[in-house]
Amino acid sequence: MRTAPTAIAAALLAALTLTACSGSDGGDGGDDGKTGAAATTESAREGACTAARVGLELGPSSAAPAAGDEGAVPVTVTNKGDAACTLKGLAGVDLFAGDKSWALKPQEGASEDTEVKLAGGQSVSFSISYVRGVAGDAEKSAAVDELKLALPGDSKVSSFKWPDAEVAVKSESTLEATVGPFLPVGD
Helix, strand or coil, X not given: CCHHHHHHHHHHXXXXXXXXXXXXXXXXXXXXXXXXXXXXXXXXXXXXXXXXXXXXXXXXXXXXXXXXXXXXXXXXXXXXXXXXXXXXXXXXXXXXXXXXXXXXEECCCCCCCCEEEECCCCEEEEEEXXXXXXXXXXXXXXXXXXXXXXCCCECCEEEEECCCCCXXXXXXXXXXXXXXXXXXCCC
């Protein structure tokens, strides 16, 4: 009898994984394929601020002027509905340079346990902080061209063109870039 719950749990996990990893829906530049940073076990969490319930917008970036300088790309999340929704944790963000990708780590001190409630029409933002790389030096920088993100508790991945210059490479699997927490917009 002990194997039945394990077999059922494994079957449910497989079904959820296949559902969450289905192909592109062709809408708004996003796709349903999960990226490394966007993987989540709570894809259908009730009350979550999902891509279907919110608007996502990249704000004007604070571009790093020269190699070694820091820059930031803000992302605004706005609840498009009347009902409140919740963001618990951090956005999952991957940066792409051609066919190579990097899952970004949380900014130091950013907590996966933080919960933010968004009333209808309310906005929050988070920033992707990065260090500019050396142009043309493939060992020290990545010519990032795309940013993909998923909100916590959502399997929908939204894609955007990376608005700034090269990003410094920390190691083969890590860029000098992090994801910050959700913060209020305005007052």
